[in-house]
Amino acid sequence: MSRERAVPRRRRAPAALAAAVLALSGALSFAAELLPVGTRDGVQELLERAARGTRAAEWTRRLCDEVGPRLSGSPGDRAAVAWAQRVMREIGLTGVRAEPVTVPRWKRGEETGEVLAPYRHRLVLTALGGSVPTPVGGLVGELVAVPSLEALDALLAKDPGAVRGKVVFFHRKMLRDSPGNGYGSVVPIRTEGAARAGKAGASGVLIRSVGTSSSRLPHTGAMRYAAGGPRIPAAAVSAPDADLLERLSASGRRVVVRFRLGCRNLPDAVSANVVGEVRGSERPEEVVLLGAHLDSWDLGTGAIDDGAGCGIVLEAARLIAEAPRRPGRTVRVVLFANEENGLAGGREYPRAHAGELPRHVAALEADGGAGRTKGFGWSAGEGAEPVLAAISSLLSPLGASGLRKGGGGADIGPLRASGVPLLSPDQEGASYFDLHHSADDTFDKVDPASLEQTATALSAMAFALADLPEPLPRLPEEAPAARR
Amino acid sequence: MSRERAVPRRRRAPAALAAAVLALSGALSFAAELLPVGTRDGVQELLERAARGTRAAEWTRRLCDEVGPRLSGSPGDRAAVAWAQRVMREIGLTGVRAEPVTVPRWKRGEETGEVLAPYRHRLVLTALGGSVPTPVGGLVGELVAVPSLEALDALLAKDPGAVRGKVVFFHRKMLRDSPGNGYGSVVPIRTEGAARAGKAGASGVLIRSVGTSSSRLPHTGAMRYAAGGPRIPAAAVSAPDADLLERLSASGRRVVVRFRLGCRNLPDAVSANVVGEVRGSERPEEVVLLGAHLDSWDLGTGAIDDGAGCGIVLEAARLIAEAPRRPGRTVRVVLFANEENGLAGGREYPRAHAGELPRHVAALEADGGAGRTKGFGWSAGEGAEPVLAAISSLLSPLGASGLRKGGGGADIGPLRASGVPLLSPDQEGASYFDLHHSADDTFDKVDPASLEQTATALSAMAFALADLPEPLPRLPEEAPAARR
Structure with a gap:
């Protein structure tokens, strides 16, 4: 070119x-x-x-x-x-x-994901930078879908145990040229999602990739844990995979995922x-x-x-x-x-x-x-x-x-x-x-x-x-x- | 949606x-x-x-x-x-x-690819449907880049041993709304490339994905070997990876790739x-x-x-x-x-x-x-x-x-x-x-x-x-x- x-x-x-x-x-x-x-x-x-x-x-x-x-x-x-x-x-x-x-x-390792229920699907995902790994055999959990950090807070206000032992899935979409849903307003989900969900007892976090493409490629980026807080694995799924998880969650059926992250924090x-x-x-x-x-x-x-x-x-x-x-x-x-x-x-x-x-x-x-x-x-x-x-x-x-x-x-x-x-x-x-x-x-x-x-x-x-x-x-x- | x-x-x-x-x-x-x-x-x-x-x-x-x-x-x-x-x-x-x-x-297996020289790079690729696997440790070979089946023929007419033991890389681009470079005119590279290169002694084939996207996702599709002819592994690389291989090849330096396909033909x-x-x-x-x-x-x-x-x-x-x-x-x-x-x-x-x-x-x-x-x-x-x-x-x-x-x-x-x-x-x-x-x-x-x-x-x-x-x-x- x-x-x-x-x-x-x-x-x-x-x-x-x-x-x-x-x-x-x-x-x-x-x-x-x-x-x-x-x-x-x-x-x-x-x-x-x-x-x-x-x-x-x-x-x-x-x-x-x-x-x-x-x-x-x-x-x-x-x-x-x-x-x-x-x-x-x-x-x-x-x-x-x-x-x-x-x-x-921080070093990425092998990473795989799948939906186990209600239907089996491959999930295309990538670890967020700084994430801890999952157990070697992967992390299995029921999905709790919320659009945003605020929606998680609202859910926890009603039921403090709502995400305990579960995988929180944040699905807010970043929109092109949107002041309200632009990068700056969506990116806190990526940086803070794991800290916030971990504090509420979640076992892991998936987020919709922070990006504007509809491609089946996930977008990574930095995340951070709260000092002294729980450190749970966090990954971004591609936009089409996020759409799938959102559709499955909206159907009202129980959605179970498994994902495996081999990433490591090194000296x-x-x-x-x-x-x-x-x-x-x-x-x-x-x-x-x-x-x-x-x-x-x-x-x-x-x-x-x-x-x-x-x-x-x-x-x-x-x-x-x-x-x-x-x-x-x-x-x-x-x-x-x-x-x-x-x-x-x-x-x-x-x-x-x-x-x-x-x-x-x-x-x-x-x-x-x-x-x-x-x-x-x-x-x-x-x-x-x-x-x-x-x-x-x-x-x-x-x-x-x-x-x-x-x-x-x-x-x-x-x-x-x-x-x-x-x-x-x-x-x-x-x-x-x-x-x-x-x-x-x-x-x-x-x-x-x-x-x-x-x-x-x-x-x-x-x-x-x-x-x-x-x-x-x-x-x-x-x-x-x-x-x- | x-x-x-x-x-x-x-x-x-x-x-x-x-x-x-x-x-x-x-x-x-x-x-x-x-x-x-x-x-x-x-x-x-x-x-x-x-x-x-x-x-x-x-x-x-x-x-x-x-x-x-x-x-x-x-x-x-x-x-x-x-x-x-x-x-x-x-x-x-x-x-x-x-x-x-x-x-x-036919069942896809694990598949990985990389450029070993002149610089190390990950190659995003996918086996073509029907391809035989590579050896378990992968196939290593020097790349010979040609745009098309016709260009391979022309190369072989000058030097019948030009691709012997090498990996042939077909890099013709499919263009959007182009009668000359549309699907029908480019797809024979996918279906016949391995048969033609294999006949000339190549060890493997890579093709530029037959598709119009610039995304880093490869496109698979059917290929077939000639009856009784050699069966060499064949994969499609994504468009950005094809661009990279084309740039590296055009630089005149020796390009060496390794790829591993775990696919299998089953009963x-x-x-x-x-x-x-x-x-x-x-x-x-x-x-x-x-x-x-x-x-x-x-x-x-x-x-x-x-x-x-x-x-x-x-x-x-x-x-x-x-x-x-x-x-x-x-x-x-x-x-x-x-x-x-x-x-x-x-x-x-x-x-x-x-x-x-x-x-x-x-x-x-x-x-x-x-x-x-x-x-x-x-x-x-x-x-x-x-x-x-x-x-x-x-x-x-x-x-x-x-x-x-x-x-x-x-x-x-x-x-x-x-x-x-x-x-x-x-x-x-x-x-x-x-x-x-x-x-x-x-x-x-x-x-x-x-x-x-x-x-x-x-x-x-x-x-x-x-x-x-x-x-x-x-x-x-x-x-x-x-x-x-």
Whole structure:
């Protein structure tokens, strides 16, 4: 797909370039008031160069094909840390290093499921990350179906013994583009379902996969037990299997399932945040951070989550590294460890770089898949908006000039406490949760042209932020107690 | 989904009914010239009754949920034969019986695959139906990638030893709505790939799944070895895995795979064609056959292939059985055995009913999924078209009045030699090959409203054919030597 699409795109380049230059000339008149001519010229040069083709999809493809799945502490994770350093050196970054991060280690085992009654069926399921295993022969239990955590509470209020010794099945559907049933509102079932059901005496938990696909592939994701609480096995069934369980439960007949999870929690391992830089030409001690996460879940090859983000930030940095004039500040790429099941990389970075944080002028994270960028979300101090608007106006030829308050990312989130302005590309992502955390998260799902557009937008934004005469106004610092 | 959709549909019924009656009054003026008023009234009554709700989706759901997968000779197959007889009696069919059919028996085992070089990857694959197993420890081999059978021939013409001891990987993509790369043109790779590669000394065969989905679920399907030729293991990899193998092969590096198939060919078993009738009111010895196939592949629950067809023909027959006036001829439902991997049911039926075939006035098969019907394909003798056009005009309120020469079906195909006119609904099916023969063929993919519309159209067509004063002109009989 990559090669097939790249050819027509390059053939289109001259026309696209002409249109871009035309559009830029208008945007520049607005940007002129707030951005120095050198910064504007630098952004324009970068956009023109990127329009002749970028290598974002190449980095993502290579990470997926040469490394593949890379769950924290796994052999794939180690391979990814080595791979990332090689590629950073290959594209001309300096100060390339692996900064150690202690990460949790959880390993999937064999996993099988079946319905035993009222009819026998195979159940397609996958352990949630962090789950304890079932007994070797499997866990057999009668199903108690409830849509949500709140429905479980309501059931327990009526009958505190309602789920004792049973398997609780949470069947709330995540809906596409639904504010009420979106990822954020459904995901607590995955993270807390086992803790809540376990506390009520359940023997196990099944959830409907948190995702929007109707495919028979389950979606994994992190879960956590309550400290000192019971630890019961937890798995996600695929959407069609959830539909089946829901139909069988609704029929009023007794539903009995058996599932077997061979997963294990192992001792912590050492992974790394992989760091590389384009050193600033004037104030190299000041840093614009470009982040993505290097780890992935184990079922797919981590293409959209977050191989895409890795490809985007590596290419964004390469485009800056090859600029005829580098920006004044340092652009630092950080490929974070352990975003998926612990966020240890995102937490470790501010500890390891505490002294530098006042000189981190902005942090941008790409962890929203491989879709086109419509603009940027941003969180910064008062007075930042006109400056960001001036930069964004330069991105209008890409269709990426939107601005929305509230940017950030899981890995860069811990920098907020130190007042670092946070940004993230707002990417199209209608199919993102079809693939997310499932075996379907593979490179064929990446549209190279969209990935290139996002890499270009991020690169231009980072260039400008690293080249502003004055850094963006910072966020108010949080008191140490409030820090995560 | 079934229940949620059924409610608004029933609320809409009065308006839909009014529109249907209005449309019918126009159509009737044309049909009047060729169809007796009693037949027209019978069809109209049936359409009005069906507009108040049908139970097609209920039969399909129950087959999927109460039986599930039902590969020939498996426990599911036996359960399906019992289930079908129960449901036929439940809906008022008579003469319900299981007519024995000897079927091949093939059983899937554990199956795993991996890429060993140039990078380690899991390969998601599934054995093709009929494949021999690999050695217990798996088959390891270097991959030779070719797009097609023709490309293999071309390679062998240059170097007869090109695939000796290697695993041939056929990677032709089936494309959606593509005449050149549709199912019919790609499927010979699945059926003949192992025979052709085995003859050239290959140790195994992998094919890109024959399907249109980009999901990480492989599609199985029948394959056959050449009589007396080598029998090498054959499996289909999912589309994303095929993309990976293609990328790795295109890189020019040596690609080594290992796969393990635990499948087995077992002694033949006895299954059955399940038969039930609505006995004709005037010429009960003359038969309109309504066919679908009861068996399914083992990965999904056989919802669209062909639980949908079973639901359609059962409901079509029920609508006729409950008519205030039954048609003159007998409407016979046949749920065929073993369509997927042998067609033993379709071949057995004309043997078991040889004496009756001259009195089979038409056979209709529903094996095209769960989509809406746009009209009918038909194969009949000269003079049939005006009669079919008159009947079809009565179906215009359903949007099902199209006619296309060339109807038929795998199970009813063997009746052609005896001159029996063959028909099949032309159903919408853009997503059919996304699901076909994969674990994704599950009931949630069935749109109940579309299934009801097709059941209604088929029922009305069957009613009219069973009630015509003169049967449809027959096809020319084939000489016994030409018979399949």
